[in-house]
Amino acid sequence: MTALGALMKNYDALFKPLDLGFCKLRNRVIMGSMHTGLEETKNGFDKMAAFYGDRAKGGVGLIVTGGIAPNLQGRIHPFGLQLSYPWQVAKHKKITNKVHKHDTKICLQILHAGRYAYHPFGATPSTSKAPISPFKARGMSKLGIKKTIWDYANCARLAQKAGYDGVEIMGSEGYLINQFLAPRTNKRTDEYGGSFENRSRFALEVIRSIREKTGENFIIIYRLSMLDLIKDGQTWDEVVTLAKQLKEAGVNIVNTGIGWHEARVPTIATMVPRAAFVWITERIKKEIDLPVVATNRINTPDKIEEILESGQADLVSMARPFLADPDFLLKAQANKSDEINTCIACNQACLDHIFQNKISSCLVNPKACHETEYTSEKVKKAKRIAVVGSGPAGLSFAVEAAQRGHQPVIFEKASEIGGQFNIAKEIPGKEEFRETIRYFLKQIEVLNIELHLNKEVNIDFLGSSDFDEVVFASGVRPRIPKIDGIGHEKVLSYPEVLYQKKPVGKKVAVIGAGGIGFDTSEFLIHNPDHISESMDKEAFFKHWGIDTDYKDRGAVTPKEKPAPFREIYLLQRKATKHGKFLGKTTGWIHRQSLKDANVNMLKEVTYKKIDDQGLHIETPEGSKVLDVDNVVICAGQYSDNELFHKFKELDNRPAHLIGGAEKSMEIDAKRAIKQGVNLANKI
Ligand code: FAD
Ligand code: NAP
Ligand code: SF4
Numbered sequence: 001m002t003a004l005g006a007l008m009k010n011y012d013a014l015f016k017p018l019d020l021g022f023c024k025l026r027n028r029v030i031m032g033s034m035h036t037g038l039e040e041t042k043n044g045f046d047k048m049a050a051f052y053g054d055r056a057k058g059g060v061g062l063i064v065t066g067g068i069a070p071n072l073q074g075r076i077h078p079f080g081l082q083l084s085y086p087w088q089v090a091k092h093k094k095i096t097n098k099v100h101k102h103d104t105k106i107c108l109q110i111l112h113a114g115r116y117a118y119h120p121f122g123a124t125p126s127t128s129k130a131p132i133s134p135f136k137a138r139g140m141s142k143l144g145i146k147k148t149i150w151d152y153a154n155c156a157r158l159a160q161k162a163g164y165d166g167v168e169i170m171g172s173e174g175y176l177i178n179q180f181l182a183p184r185t186n187k188r189t190d191e192y193g194g195s196f197e198n199r200s201r202f203a204l205e206v207i208r209s210i211r212e213k214t215g216e217n218f219i220i221i222y223r224l225s226m227l228d229l230i231k232d233g234q235t236w237d238e239v240v241t242l243a244k245q246l247k248e249a250g251v252n253i254v255n256t257g258i259g260w261h262e263a264r265v266p267t268i269a270t271m272v273p274r275a276a277f278v279w280i281t282e283r284i285k286k287e288i289d290l291p292v293v294a295t296n297r298i299n300t301p302d303k304i305e306e307i308l309e310s311g312q313a314d315l316v317s318m319a320r321p322f323l324a325d326p327d328f329l330l331k332a333q334a335n336k337s338d339e340i341n342t343c344i345a346c347n348q349a350c351l352d353h354i355f356q357n358k359i360s361s362c363l364v365n366p367k368a369c370h371e372t373e374y375t376s377e378k379v380k381k382a383k384r385i386a387v388v389g390s391g392p393a394g395l396s397f398a399v400e401a402a403q404r405g406h407q408p409v410i411f412e413k414a415s416e417i418g419g420q421f422n423i424a425k426e427i428p429g430k431e432e433f434r435e436t437i438r439y440f441l442k443q444i445e446v447l448n449i450e451l452h453l454n455k456e457v458n459i460d461f462l463g464s465s466d467f468d469e470v471v472f473a474s475g476v477r478p479r480i481p482k483i484d485g486i487g488h489e490k491v492l493s494y495p496e497v498l499y500q501k502k503p504v505g506k507k508v509a510v511i512g513a514g515g516i517g518f519d520t521s522e523f524l525i526h527n528p529d530h531i532s533e534s535m536d537k538e539a540f541f542k543h544w545g546i547d548t549d550y551k552d553r554g555a556v557t558p559k560e561k562p563a564p565f566r567e568i569y570l571l572q573r574k575a576t577k578h579g580k581f582l583g584k585t586t587g588w589i590h591r592q593s594l595k596d597a598n599v600n601m602l603k604e605v606t607y608k609k610i611d612d613q614g615l616h617i618e619t620p621e622g623s624k625v626l627d628v629d630n631v632v633i634c635a636g637q638y639s640d641n642e643l644f645h646k647f648k649e650l651d652n653r654p655a656h657l658i659g660g661a662e663k664s665m666e667i668d669a670k671r672a673i674k675q676g677v678n679l680a681n682k683i
Pocket of ligand 2 (some may be wrong): 479481512513574665666667
């Protein structure tokens with residue numbers, strides 16, 4: 001093998017086609033089901049066609065759509081999509097036609113929400129209310145069950161008419177079918193409840209009726225809940241028994257489902273180790289004679305290849321990584337995997353948006369789900385543009401501008417690119433943030449962008465330069481609150497702790513409980529000599545009570561909380577719950593993690609002074625002195641934009657302000673990157 005050959009990664013297992021007999025998948029990668037919110041918007045089908053079409057163009061073997069209900073009761077939201085009537089078929093054809101322009105298959109996911117319905121018409125095996133829904137769902141009559149089975153088959157038949165190559169039956173994550181399977185939610189005493197044979201009857205009848213209505217040459221994927229991760233879930237024997245019956249019922253592919261939505265176990269967030277749940281897919285693969293799909297926190301071609309090559313699974317499903325980069329597979333195939341814009345599993349623009357009733361997108365790729373709003377046209381006149389600062393805002397601007405044909409030149413006063421992402425990546429559980437810096441660094445090389453590190457730009461430099469325009473992406477500076485004794489040697493700023501790694505004592509008060517206060521506390525409770533849980537699967541399983549021996553129903557076991565490395569006080573002036581403003585889908589994990597480490601969360605605090613004794617505070621319970629070794633300030637930031645204002649005063653060339661430099665309130669990387677991309681599309 002040549003030296004170059006040794007460096008080349010061929011991903012043979014990944015790009016090996018899979019023959020299902022009546023159809024062939026061009027490779028082993030499935031784009032997993034994601035509800036994007038486009039389903040419910042104006043011209044949603046045109047937008048979905050563009051969204052899925054781009055991913056098909058990007059080389060994915062098979063796409064599974066977001067969940068579509070088979071009837072009204074099954075909708076997740078009152079206005080959620082449902083496929084039940086022949087007149088709906090033509091709209092879906094827009095999607096299938098676009099995808100089939102490429103050698104990609106597409107399956108419609110049929111999802112009945114059961115008691116997860118966010119409306120009052122929900123139906124479930126036995127009347128109950130899910131902890132994550134405000135509505136009680138009513139128990140189904142036997143007639144209702146028969147009608148629902150018919151609705152599933154009808155939905156599949158209509159999907160076939162619309163040109164879909166198959167359907168995926170959502171049988172996991174705690175939705176209706178899963179509710180039938182688990183004693184937690186199925187208390188029926190008829191032939192659909194009680195014994196496992198009875199509890200699994202609904203799932204099998206659904207599949208049989210779909211197969212009967214759609215014939216042999218139609219893909220049926222079944223999303224099997226392999227780990228319910230809730231009390232009174234299924235046993236491993238029950239999961240295996242059902243898995244074995246799926247083939248006879250008509251299933252072609254078994255996909256992996258992990259954890260009910262109401263489970264208090266992280267399953268896809270960034271602190272979950274990569275490919276953490278592949279072991280359970282591997283176990284089921286040994287039991288059945290059907291292709292199985294590995295899922296959850298798989299985000300690189302190397303990981304996919306490793307899973308497939310080692311025989312742990314036959315296919316790999318990824319969802320969010322295709323929001324982050326529609327060309328993931330084209331890049332892997334061209335041996336350019338270092339050019340992939342990697343999903344960092346933050347959930348900030350995808351899942352969190354869904355919970356806020358917004359259209360999904362992606363923090364690292366704001367064009368995702370907004371394909372029709374951007375053009376890939378090159379600019380007619382290239383401009384030389386100075387970019388001050390290489391945080392997420394400056395980098396995204398520079399890369400997008402260069403892709404459009406401009407000539408950005410980046411100036412960064414630090415010795416490396418990335419801005420505050422260089423601090424964020426130091427937090428245990430946020431290691432994925434390194435990938436975004438790697439991506440931008442590679443783009444700078446590929447697009448030949450001029451980069452000047454260790455170069456602090458000032459007004460004289462800019463004034464005497466010949467740039468056509470200047471983009472100020474100079475970010476933020478930490479706010480230092482006015483507290484008596486703030487200059488005491490005990491006091492440290494968060495960059496001093498997280499980035500400069502200044503020594504910190506065993507007892508610490510953190511002032512400010514925003515995202516950075518939480519992250520700083522997470523950093524401080526960890527022993528720096530231990531690797532982070534997100535890199536250590538065993539430690540992660542123990543902490544979150546995941547029983548890999550599957551001794552009890554649902555595979556849950558008491559948590560083994562790691563011993564905290566420091567004693568922490570996390571303080572805020574507000575009266576609201578700590579972390580109230582953190583992301584909906586990840587905030588609870590951050591809060592739980594700090595609770596597990598016995599972090600003392602104090603609210604309605606007034607800071608009086610800092611001295612040798614420690615931090616003096618007033619609380620509703622009275623005055624206290626926290627006898628801490630250090631006080632770490634995480635009290636927000638203000639914009640670093642003086643240079644911009646000076647430039648505007650002295651120079652009449654166009655100047656732009658983006659990211660934290662434009663507005664420090666609630667600045668995060670999602671806004672910073674989006675502003676960069678949008679500005680580059682306007683200039
Ligand atoms: P910055 O990242 O601050 O970058 C500004 C850059 O400009 C810096 O590199 C600076 O050196 C440079 N610069 C300034 N002045 C000059 C000059 N005169 N000449 C040359 N260079 C200059 N956000 C999220 O969305 N999700 C998270 O999970 C998250 N976690 C975080 C965790 C921590 C611990 C921290 C500190 C931040 C986190 N953030 C997170 C916030 C996020 O990193 C910021 O919102 C984002 O980096 C802001 O981007 P920016 O480009 O506007 O500014
Ligand atoms: P932040 O969320 O605005 O929090 C600042 C904290 O400081 C608040 O808890 C505030 O609470 C306190 N504070 C403000 N002024 C103060 C003062 N003068 N004296 C004492 N306390 C004061 O800002 P941040 O934590 O610095 O985070 C910055 C941005 O980064 C956030 O907007 C966030 O979006 C982003 N980020 C996101 C994540 C994530 O996981 N998504 C993680 C980290 C950062 P009180 O006023 O109640 O005291
Ligand atoms: Fe991944 Fe975050 Fe983008 Fe969602 S927003 S796709 S989690 S990088």
